[in-house]
Amino acid sequence: MPRDPLVEVRDLSVRFVNRDIDLTVVDDVSFRLDAGEVLCFLGESGSGKTVTMRALLRLLPPHARIGGSIRLAGHDVTAMSERQLEAVRGPVGAMIFQEPMTALDPVFTIGTQIAETIVAHEAVSWAQARARALELLEMVQIPSAARRLDAYPHELSGGLRQRAMIALALSCKPALLLADEPTTALDATVQIQILLLIRSLQKELGMATIFVTHDIGVACEVADRIAVMYAGRFVETGPVADIVASPAHPYTAGLLRSTVSASTRGERLASIPGGPPDLTDMPPGCAFGPRCVSHGAACDAGVPPLIPFAGGRASRCLLTKEVVHAGQGGGSVSREAHM
């Protein structure tokens, strides 16, 4: 009997609608995620990666319209009332943000914020919740955790604040952790500490994790699979190692080529010409068409579908088949056609 996946998203779209404008910012997004898996949404600013993630917990502004279906651990998120959502946010899916200073409440201590969350979701006393908060701070490796329970967010360094926010997110033992660029604001030596912490907690607790990042290096450190986003759509999905080794979509290939590394020293970078499209004025057909070296007349006929191919991969490019023929050796056929 096939087990239900933890996350199942089908044909997700998000539109921002007000009196003047009806803007589609996420379109045709489908994926599934099992317990213990790590998926990365990789994309540049405005590609829709954060909006897609926030849609999973319906953490979007009131003028957002969500289409398609989102199932989290059996719950139909799109059909739930605000009241019902409270039972999903926390125990099923919890989120950590890029800037802990704005995500934590500045007027309450770390211990109070964590204990408050536990009391709100579980039938435990305040003292028990405080004890759990201490365990959580120890779990995220905050030194002298007992003392830090009574610290306010501004009294902690950036790295410790991010650890405290992770502890807060883990307070209800979520099955799914959503991480929105959690290390982007951190220094290199602290970033790697936090990435390693999330990686070890994720393994230890068997959590599924979705990471949003613009940094392919972060994706390489944490992800099992990645979904590359461009102009609101998935353009390539598959195992991270395969995509980095042999990208199928021209955008992914361009992104990898234009990423500076040790081997590019002294050379000209192969940049992608132009910039991402204006969402209010999308090109006909493939959104990447105007910047693509392989652009042909067929690309403008309509938005290409996400075409699955060997190794559990897919690419939203009409040339996908040729890439597969020219590409790497096989792998088993996709276990899930659309990701």
Place this chain on the structure above:
Amino acid sequence: MSADRGGPAQPILIVNGLRKYFPLRGPLGTIDAHVQAVDGIGFDVRKGETLGVVGESGCGKSTTARLLMRLIEPDAGEVIFDGDPIGHRGISIRELRRNMQMVFQDSYASLNPRHTATEEIVFGLRVHGMGSKQAREQAHASLRLVGLEPGQFGDRYPHEMSGGQRQRVNIARGIALNPRVLILDESVSALDKSVQAQVLNLLADLKDRLNLTYVFISHDLNVVHHVSDRVLVMYLGKVVEIGPVERIYGDAAHPYTRALFASRLSMDPALRVGAAPLSGDPPNPVRPPSGCRFRTRCSLATQACAASEPLLREIAPGHQAACHALTGEMADAA
């Protein structure tokens, strides 16, 4: 462009003992403490090179850039531009800024929202005494140099341009006076990768065409590796290591530099980083540790490191580092 007065061997910038402390005021307005942002640093910048400056937030990279430009006054120390000290004994600040320009991280905040791209550049040229017609021509020439057609982009306001286009306007403004040095303070850090690559290519072209010298400040070690000839590593207001890029990236000497480089993401899922090289965050620059400022996070630290501050010593030709463990002073002091 002003003349090359000192000849090619004369460094374009010499920095000696530069120090800047920012006062922290308490609730009654009294000065309670100081942020020791830059604490007695010295280095030089050679003509035609790109000097990369790396370090974590709070290490004093940006304060150093602002001190070089004299956007803030140093508490102590001197900056010598092509042999001339800055100030009443040497070249004026206006003359310095005609020769040295800066491009900032935030392309939006560093442009006047009420100026079009052309007006933005003309404004600076007029301040330096150029006639309005000539300034306009020069502004258009600069826009062309950075790949923005004046007919299409010259009349656009900052909000009408993308981040990459705005940063090109900032660069055009920076080169419009034909300066000799460009200070790039995290100038490509806020750009998306595909656009960042375009701007890095542009900067490489401009350097060749206009004979520029770059001081390239970034927290992105890969970008600094790509562009730099020499690299300066800062930690908590001090220079801990400086040397040729291939030495710093291939054979770093200072324990902090080594840890910083070991923190780089692998870019290969098969070679993931196994353990974090350092624990904790950098200390607060208000109360830096005594002696060597890195000692609280250093695996090699001994009592000698707390007792005295290590000085920059040459460990190979052109390669200096400030660490007791490298110069054998640890054994002497013990």
